[in-house]
């Protein structure tokens with residue numbers, strides 16, 4: 001199907017809820033994707049962080065093929081070998097206190113489950129969430145998500161017991177968390193909100209406040225998990241464990257799957273029938289996730305994220321020094337943000353034309369979430385493309401004095 005045709009059909013029939021890039025991606029390998037015209041792109045967004053192991057990793061393709069020929073679906077009310085295999089691997093790589101898993105199909109679903117467990121376990125209903133935090137768009141996850149633009153049309157469906165505090169500010173957290181708080185939910189590094197790394201001691205501080213009030217601490221590692229930040233879990237940068245962790249995105253190597261992982265006593269508060277998912281834990285997704293974990297460990301991808309992330313952040317920092325238009329480069333591993341002083345959409349479109357896929361966080365931050373298998377040469381090429389674009393944009397600001 002040619003590109004025009006693809007776009008016409010999607011524009012006609014797909015719900016208009018996505019801000020579309022004018023490109024059809026039909027094929028991918030590693031960190032490179034191709035459009036319907038055969039044009040090649042360096043992928044620095046990984047489908048919002050999904051293709052962490054690269055597109056169509058042969059080991060994951062093989063695992064999916066094999067399982068597709070064996071058994072695709074098996075409801076959670078039956079036992080299954082691939083599910084058991086995945087559970088064993090997951091529990092081995094997650095913090096040792098977390099040893100009970102609910103399997104689902106997406107990040108938002110993993111958050112829904114986490115909120116339900118926290119409320120059931122504590123018998124309380126107040127949730128503390130973060131300003132600029134993002135947890136998904138189903139109703140529970142949306143309630144914990146900060147951005148008012150996602151919520152304003154649905155205010156009547158959003159409960160009033162979600163309280164938002166500034167990310168990184170322990171004093172404000174201390175004021176908001178009390179003996180009626182069921183849970184605090186936080187991304188260890190905020191993604192959608194603009195790639196914000198917390199100050200040292202922040203997550204540990206949250207842990208202590210939650211412990212003092214017997215509130216549950218939920219880490220949303222949907223975006224930061226599986227090596228993205230240079231450690232298997234972002235929480236390892238600060239050595240803090242939550243009571244519940246949410247994961248998804250990269251988990252299936254491109255195949256949809258998510259999970260909520262909790263301390264046994266916390267998860268066990270849910271009784272039979274209080275939560276479920278028809279597709280959750282299906283053997284096909286489990287086979288994909290199991291192969292993904294093998295690839296991440298086998299190829300030591302967290303370490304690669306650390307090394308390449310350091311290299312690429314260095315290139316971004318050089319640009320910040322060079323161009324007035326840029327404010328700051330930040331992030332961990334291969335989860336990086338570049339904050340500019342202008343609306344970034346035009347820069348993204350120019351990069352797209354030059355064969356580079358990028359993401360934005362809000363109006364003025366470029367978010368980089370490349371596959372961790374990306375080559376150094378691709379990152380160098382990405383930086384060169386951006387440098388040229390920023391040089392042009394910078395000229396437009398010639399009348400502005402150096403840095404605000």
Ligand SMILES: Cc1ncc(COP(=O)(O)O)c(C=O)c1O
Pocket residue numbers: 048106107108109111134135136137187191192220221222223224248249
């Ligand atoms: C931290 C975080 N939590 C939850 C979600 C929601 O995941 P999904 O889109 O799979 O529902 C996202 C998605 O971007 C996310 O970044």
